Amino acid sequence: MAAVRHLGLFPWCVDPALTFFGTEDAIREKAVPMWWRVKEWKLEATASVLANSDPPSTETYSDSFVFKITDIPLRLLSTSTFQTETDLVVAGKAGSGLGGLGPAYDWSFDALLGDPEENIVLELSLTIGPNFEFSAFGADTRSVSSNGKFEEIGSITSNFCGVSFSAPLKYNFAYHESLYVITSFESTLTATEYWEYDPNDGRGPIYNSSTGAKIRYDVF
Numbered sequence: 001m002a003a004v005r006h007l008g009l010f011p012w013c014v015d016p017a018l019t020f021f022g023t024e025d026a027i028r029e030k031a032v033p034m035w036w037r038v039k040e041w042k043l044e045a046t047a048s049v050l051a052n053s054d055p056p057s058t059e060t061y062s063d064s065f066v067f068k069i070t071d072i073p074l075r076l077l078s079t080s081t082f083q084t085e086t087d088l089v090v091a092g093k094a095g096s097g098l099g100g101l102g103p104a105y106d107w108s109f110d111a112l113l114g115d116p117e118e119n120i121v122l123e124l125s126l127t128i129g130p131n132f133e134f135s136a137f138g139a140d141t142r143s144v145s146s147n148g149k150f151e152e153i154g155s156i157t158s159n160f161c162g163v164s165f166s167a168p169l170k171y172n173f174a175y176h177e178s179l180y181v182i183t184s185f186e187s188t189l190t191a192t193e194y195w196e197y198d199p200n201d202g203r204g205p206i207y208n209s210s211t212g213a214k215i216r217y218d219v220f
Contacts, residue, residue, distance in 0.1 A: 019130035031130045033161040040193035041067040048184040067107050085195050143172040150174045160191035161212050
C-alpha cells in the first residue's frame with residue numbers, strides 16, 4: 001500500500017552530535033535503515049550471573065526475544081499501532097526519543113532469565129532511532145546499558161540491511177553488589193522482517209520482507 005516514495009533522514013530534525021551515532025553519515029548509513037526498513041527484530045542474549053551464595057556460584061543463561069514495530073502505539077496513549085509504511089511518516093510516539101524532540105520505536109518489558117524460581121528479571125528496554133539504546137536489568141545496581149558509564153561486561157551487535165554495528169554494554173553504576181552480579185552479557189539484535197513498500201501497481205513490492213533485499217529498481 002506504500003504511499004511512501006522517499007526514504008529521507010527522519011520526520012524531525014536532529015543534531016547528529018547529540019545522537020548515539022554521532023555523525024550525519026553514520027545516521028544516514030545506520031539509523032535511517034533501522035527506522036524505515038525493519039519491521040521486526042530478534043534479540044538473542046547470553047548472560048553469566050554470579051550468585052552471592054556460600055560458596056559463590058556462576059550460571060550462564062541464554063534466551064531470545066522478539067520486538068515488533070507493529071506492537072508499538074502510533075502516539076502516546078494511542079490504542080492504534082504502526083501497521084503500514086505510511087505510519088512511519090505520519091505518526092510517532094510523542095515525547096519519546098531524543099528527550100522528546102521526536103518519535104522513536106520504544107519497547108520496555110520484563111522477562112525472566114533462566115529458571116523462574118530464581119527470579120532474575122531482565123527488564124529489557126530498547127530504543128530504535130538516532131538515539132539507539134539498549135539496557136537490561138532495570139534501574140537498580142545491576143543495570144547494564146549501551147549508555148553505561150562504568151565497567152564494561154559485554155556488547156550488543158545489530159545486523160540489518162547488510163549493515164552491522166556494535167556497542168559496548170557497561171554498568172550504569174560503579175557499585176553493583178547485590179544478591180547476584182552480572183559478570184558478562186553478550187547479545188545480538190537481528191532484523192527478522194522488513195517493510196515491503198509495495199506501491200500496489202501490480203508489479204509487486206520493492207523489498208523482500210524476509211531478507212530486506214531490493215527486488216524492484218523501477219521506483220525510488
